[in-house]
Amino acid sequence: MTVTMGGALNAALRDALAADDNVLVFGEDVGTLGGVFRITDGLTSEFGEQRCFDTPLAESGIVGFAIGLCLTGFRPVVEMQFDAFAYPAFEQITSHVAKMRNRTSGRVGLPLVIRIPYAGGIGGVEHHCDSSEGYYAHTPGLKVVTPSDAADAYSLLREAIDDPDPVIFLEPKALYWSKQEIELPCTRAPFGTAKVRRDGDDVTLVTYGASVPTALKAAEAAADEGWSVEVIDLRTIVPFDDETVVRSVRRTGRCVVLAEAQGFAGVGAEIAARVSERCFHSLAAPVGRVSGLPTPYPAPMLEKTYLPGVERVLDAIARLQWDDQPDLTYAEVGARG
């Protein structure tokens, strides 16, 4: 059947609520309204106010309340209405959510999920388009995941809710309405496993979440120019699947990282560094990075210029020193070899 990413997320929440009485869904407008993006649509009427409910409008409160509920055995799934509106909860997330297991020597785990619609591409006005994954990925103790299609939205959200640790679940809001032919419930793949979305031999294009469709389009366009591009969708930023990325880059000898967040000190920079450290001897060219610009996310009319599109990816591929030959000696050596 045809399923949107939003529909898959809704199905995952419904199935999780049905599977375990301890799962609670709450946040701003998630009850009667079903969330501003309708991801929780129908859950209150199906499961009742006790299981899916509106809270006061206070993000720190929502996350802190979820922590307290974990202490009494619940598994909260909370929604932050938009990326930038999760910032009031930053202290709870970094000082408590991320550290609780560690600061209690493993005695208190927090099986909670913080869902955050993130990234741009929808012509949103300011504060509605941030790519905030870098803040969370930089904080030890948080798992950070982001789906790029409906099947993974379902799979990753069910994994996140069942995970014994806190998960920052980033939903690329531009993809909420993207459609896919799948049967639900679909097969789940564990955290820490990236997916090769397109096979290729000349370049590895590493990306995730909101940028995956751009990467696939760029790969298609590159094929017309004679470059065979392998596209890797990370799915989970933390934990990171070095194995899949390294295997690919050691085979292709070239790598470009694509992420819509601004580039400086971001997840894209981390990926480029990891690839350089592990694949240096295989590389024919420095790892390329394609990212958002080092500016605040712009007003809607400038969004097109800001967002890394197919052209910027193709430019980055074109710069990969095609006159040089990569050394493929290490192609068969795994990530830790």
Added chain:
Amino acid sequence: METTAQAMTAALLPSPNPVQLIDPTGAEVEQAGTRRDYPMPSAARLREIWHAMVLGRRFDAQATALTKQGRLAVYPSSRGQEACQVGAILSITADDWFFPTYRDSMALASRGIDPIEVLSLLRGDSHCGYDPIATHTAAQCTPLSTQLIHAAGAAYGEKRRGTDHVALAFIGDGATSEGDFHEALNFAAVFEAPVIFFVQNNKYAISVPLSKQTRAPSLAYKGIGYGVAAEQVDGNDPAAVLAVMDHAVEHCRSGKGPFLIEAHTYRLESHTNADDATRYRSSDEVTAWLERDPIARVEAWLRGRGELNDDVVAATRAAAEALAAEVRERMNTDVTVDPMSLFDNVFAQRTPQLDEARAMVAAELAADSQEVSS
């Protein structure tokens, strides 16, 4: 005739003056003008709190001494705040939840948690020495006010489970300015969570006096804006603290929602042993508060009624010395922490990235030990 709104307001507001049952001389105070009835606790309970305060104060002094011997990295003393530290704890049960701050080591020891486990955080061998789930006691919290929302969530969780357990959360006067204080009160009220927010107004947030924190007539007035019932109490009067806590616990257990208490007390020591309070307050001010000592006043009340004699006092002092000696002795050993434990509790299962870092540290340690042995 009183309107509904007026009646609601009256039910929430604190008394105009802090509730006091025993004055600093040990005399009973005529109850007038309090908004609720606060009966005098039994002599047996006052003997119990007196005993626990004597032990608590000795434990606190011993912890301060341990900083001088380098056994503790730092210690925030609660000397002078014994009625709060002990009284609030004696009013709840082991099934209830407690959410302490860094200041509340004495309260933790009074709750029956092994004093060495209490001091683990300040000794530096772990962030929390006790088991929060087994003890229903959260790890001591340093980011101000953040634990109050956890308390609201845990209290609501207990309510959802159908128990009558309540949560007690401590907080300082300065921390009432933090946003999470307000979010916690509001969440607790909206979800009718059985949680008691207990503000120890010890007049300072490090160096900053209360007058720079708020223009509210009393911190207890911060309850009404959220629909949270509140009371203010003489936090150096152990009888009043017990009585007001009893009321708050009953309020929560019977499903009436959260309760806010402001306890007026005073921090006799510097913020921590590393602070110098003479830079921001006068010794006259401190001396005046010494005269409002919580232990002396309940001791006077008990002696006046023949509920305490020299033998009991001597026995209690001996028990306090024995506790201090035990803490001293048990803390007077060098603890070792396994460096490899660094990687154990970041996640339930180590990620490949943690494995990699772990392997690096393991190799470093192996190399170090080879150097030592060769």
